[in-house]
Amino acid sequence: MTKRKLYIVLMRSLMVISVALTSALVLFLLAYVLVRGVPNITWELLSTKPSYLSDRIGILPDILNTVYIVLATLVIVLPLGVGAAIYLTEYAKNKRLVAIIEYAAETLSGIPSIIYGLVGMLLFSNNFGTSLLAGALTLVIMNLPTVMRTTQESLKTVPQSYREGAFGLGAGKWRVIRTVVLPGCVDGVITGCILSVGRIIGESAALLFTAGFAHALNGIFTGLTSPGATLTVALYVYAKEEGEFGVAFAIAAILMILTLLINLSATLVGKYFEKRRSV
Numbered sequence: 001m002t003k004r005k006l007y008i009v010l011m012r013s014l015m016v017i018s019v020a021l022t023s024a025l026v027l028f029l030l031a032y033v034l035v036r037g038v039p040n041i042t043w044e045l046l047s048t049k050p051s052y053l054s055d056r057i058g059i060l061p062d063i064l065n066t067v068y069i070v071l072a073t074l075v076i077v078l079p080l081g082v083g084a085a086i087y088l089t090e091y092a093k094n095k096r097l098v099a100i101i102e103y104a105a106e107t108l109s110g111i112p113s114i115i116y117g118l119v120g121m122l123l124f125s126n127n128f129g130t131s132l133l134a135g136a137l138t139l140v141i142m143n144l145p146t147v148m149r150t151t152q153e154s155l156k157t158v159p160q161s162y163r164e165g166a167f168g169l170g171a172g173k174w175r176v177i178r179t180v181v182l183p184g185c186v187d188g189v190i191t192g193c194i195l196s197v198g199r200i201i202g203e204s205a206a207l208l209f210t211a212g213f214a215h216a217l218n219g220i221f222t223g224l225t226s227p228g229a230t231l232t233v234a235l236y237v238y239a240k241e242e243g244e245f246g247v248a249f250a251i252a253a254i255l256m257i258l259t260l261l262i263n264l265s266a267t268l269v270g271k272y273f274e275k276r277r278s279v
Contacts, residue, residue, distance in 0.1 A: 030256065033249065033252050033253055033256050034253050034256065036249040036253075037249035037250045037251075037252050037253025037254070037256075038250075038253050040246040040247065040249060040250035040253075041250045041253060041254065044056070044058065045057065045058055045059055045247070045250060046058075046059065046060065046063070047060055048060055049061050049215060049216075049217045050215045057238075057244060057247050059231070059234060059247070059250075059251060060217060061214075061215045061216055061217045061218075061228065061229070062215065062228075062229050062230060062231050062233075062234040062251075063231065064217070064218075064223065065132060065211075065223060065228035065229060065230050066201060066230040066231045068132055068220050068223045068224055068228070069132050069135055069136050069139065069200065069207075069211065069228075069230055070197055070200050070201065071220075072132065072133065072136035072224055073136045073139045073140055073143065073196070073200050074193065074196065074197070074200075076136070076137070076140045077139075077140045077143050077144055077147055077196060078147060078189075078193060080140070080144060080147075081143075081144050081146075081147025081148040081151060081192065082147065082148075082151050082189055084144075084148045085147075085148045085149075085151035085152040085155060086151075086155070086177060086181075086182075088101060088102070088148075088152060089152055089155040089156065090155070090173070090177055090181065091173075102149070102152070105144075105145035105148055105149055106145065106149070108141075108142075108144075108145045109145045109146065109149075112205075113142060113203060113205040113206045114205040114206070114209075116138055116141060116142050116205075116206045117138065117205050117206035117207070117208060117209035117210060118209060119138070119141075120134060120135070120137065120138030120141070120206060120209060120210040121134075121209040121210055123137075124137045124138060124210060125209070125210050128225075129225075129227075130210065130211065130212040130227045131210075131211065131212070131224065131225050131226055131227055131228075132211050132223055132224045132225075132226065132227075132228045133224045133225060134210040134211065135206070135207045135210040135211030135230075136224070138206050138207075138209075138210050139199075139200050139203060139206065139207075142199070142203070142206065143196040143199055143200065146192055146195055146196055146199065147189075147192040147193070147196055149192075150188050150189075150191055150192030150195065151185070151188050151189050151192055153188060154185035154187065154188020154189065154191075154192075155181060155185050155188070157184075157185060157188070158180075158181050158184040158185055162180050162181070162184065163176055163180065163181065166179070166180045187269060187270055187272075190269050191266050191269060191270055194262055194265055194266040194269065195262075195266060197262055198259060198262040198263070198266075201230075201231070201232070201255065201258055201259070201262070202232060202255065202259065203230075203232060204230075204232035204233055204235070204236055207230055207232070207233050208233060208236070211227065211228055211229070211230065211233065212227025212228060212229065213227070213229050213233060213237055214226065214227040214228050214229060215228075215229055215234070216228065231251050231254065231255055232251075232255065234251055235248050235251040235252055235255070238251070
């Protein structure tokens with residue numbers, strides 16, 4: 001066997017081993033969390049709030065707090081992210097400035113979330129108090145680069161001939177963007193939205209500083225202005241502070257299932273719009 005063939009066999013073997021190890025770790029993590037968590041998921045756990053008088057544990061407030069913070073974050077981050085992407089791609093003339101902003105966005109994506117939490121505590125919690133709103137505003141800063149960059153990349157996939165054809169028919173700049181460009185890249189916007197939802201649901205470090213630990217059951221408007229624990233923060237509290245590992249694994253299983261559903265949704269949405277464009 002020549003050195004080249006030996007090298008190829010060795011590289012293939014290393015790649016197969018790497019794939020096997022990665023797959024084994026993922027499957028082990030999924031199985032371990034689901035096996036320990038699913039048996040602890042009960043209707044009482046999902047539909048009630050904690051009662052320390054009767055030692056009852058319920059995560060309904062945490063589920064609602066997660067929904068509230070997801071909605072509040074998306075309502076703010078989607079217009080900002082999509083608007084910024086449209087401006088940078090369609091309107092901005094200074095390419096150097098665009099490159100600097102894109103580099104800054106990519107840098108922001110790599111900053112540890114604990115730093116966002118510290119900044120959010122100083123900027124938002126000191127002004128609005130420890131609340132879900134402060135947590136949502138912190139998550140807006142965290143997810144803005146993701147929404148902006150995914151929308152930008154999707155805008156760039158729309159053929160230039162579409163724009164030129166619309167301009168040739170006498171359409172204005174904004175009309176071309178609204179009727180030609182945005183419908184052609186809606187898959188990127190939706191994908192960015194879904195990815196942001198996944199990151200919001202899975203975030204805990206930033207919310208520990210800004211949203212608080214309360215398990216109170218509130219409506220959406222009262223809840224946004226009050227402290228509240230999301231599912232990830234509740235997982236930390238029950239596991240670390242109260243030693244309720246059964247409840248912690250139940251929440252972990254719920255988060256794992258939600259993450260799988262979100263990733264599946266992003267894949268299906270991408271394939272749907274790709275198929276729709278090709279027709």
